[in-house]
Amino acid sequence: MTNLDLYAKAEHLLGIEEATEALYDLYRSELEGYEVKTLLDVGCGRGGFMRRMMSDGVACKGVDLSSMMVAECREQGLDAECIDVSEVEGTYDAIVSIFDVLNFLNHDALLAFLDAVAAKLNDNGVFIADINTRYGFSDVAEGSMSNDTDEEFLSVDAVFANDELHTKFTLFEKGAEGCYTKYQDTIVQYFHPLKTFQKLDKLKLIDKQTFSLYDTKDKTLLIFKKK
Ligand SMILES: C[S@@+](CC[C@H](N)C(=O)[O-])C[C@H]1O[C@@H](n2cnc3c(N)ncnc32)[C@H](O)[C@@H]1O
Structure with a gap:
């Protein structure tokens, strides 16, 4: 993915x-x-x-x-x-x-x-x-959040440095047999x-x-x- x-x-x-x-x-x-x-x-x-x-x-x-x-x-x-x-x-x-x-x-x-x-x-x-x-990156986007439903858990950690925002997404998704699959990746955004x-x-x-x-x-x- x-x-x-x-x-x-x-x-x-x-x-x-x-x-x-x-x-x-x-x-x-x-x-x-x-x-x-x-x-x-x-x-x-x-x-x-x-x-x-x-x-x-x-x-x-x-x-x-x-x-x-x-x-x-x-x-x-x-x-x-x-x-x-x-x-x-x-x-x-x-x-x-x-x-x-x-x-x-x-x-x-x-x-x-x-x-x-x-x-x-x-x-x-x-x-x-x-x-x-720059405010949009430093005041709004930078930081951490998490959210979940019965089927998923998401955590987001974003760091803004040198005019780049690195956002790490970690998602756990419940499968058919109740086991969770973990997905993790980073998106870089540029000022x-x-x-x-x-x-x-x-x-x-x-x-x-x-x-x-x-x-x-x-x-x-x-x-x-x-x-
Ligand atoms: C924050 S979302 C916004 C989606 C949509 N415009 C909206 O307002 O709901 C950014 C979207 O841009 C897409 N994207 C990022 N880089 C792109 C590129 N170079 N060309 C086309 N789509 C791109 C992503 O896959 C994602 O769907």
Whole structure:
């Protein structure tokens, strides 16, 4: 199992449903300012945002590097693929990467990702993404938590140092015969300064808004147009 699939397995125990819904509301209201008939959700997770936009009449496609996330999207009849954004066919009016997706990429991977996003945008297309601020990493994400149900136990330990957040996930899952299986892996997320986004070759940063998802200035919304 990859570390992203372990995240997929553990996500429902993280208590992020309310924050996710708040982000979806924000993205949806931002997109109202644009003519959007087609949308690509990169890092689509379980497809919650695609479902919302489809109910507004927008044709949606999602990609995610977790095959588990993609399988769940497909079970719900959504158009999703487990491929890198550079492999997506066609172009879109809007592309979104919601809830830290850009922080999963290191600096070089981020630049390649943003070039690929620009290549999938229609000429007047818009790309919207959110990133964690340093406060988001140090005040919100860093630390430990645990949660359990009758069938599972999750512990999460996150350490932020040198602009990297290393989050260790340990999940125990009860099997059919009452034995527990242990899964453990680490996800690294990278802080990106705003200047990284202000000098891109193929995307122009047209707006940025720092906002509080968790009572501190923990996130910045970035809005780009294709150059
Ligand atoms: C915090 S989750 C957010 C999921 C979804 N956007 C939502 O709001 O529910 C981050 C997602 O990004 C995916 N991911 C991470 N790096 C990615 C990449 N380079 N390309 C596509 N998906 C990626 C992960 O597998 C995970 O599903």
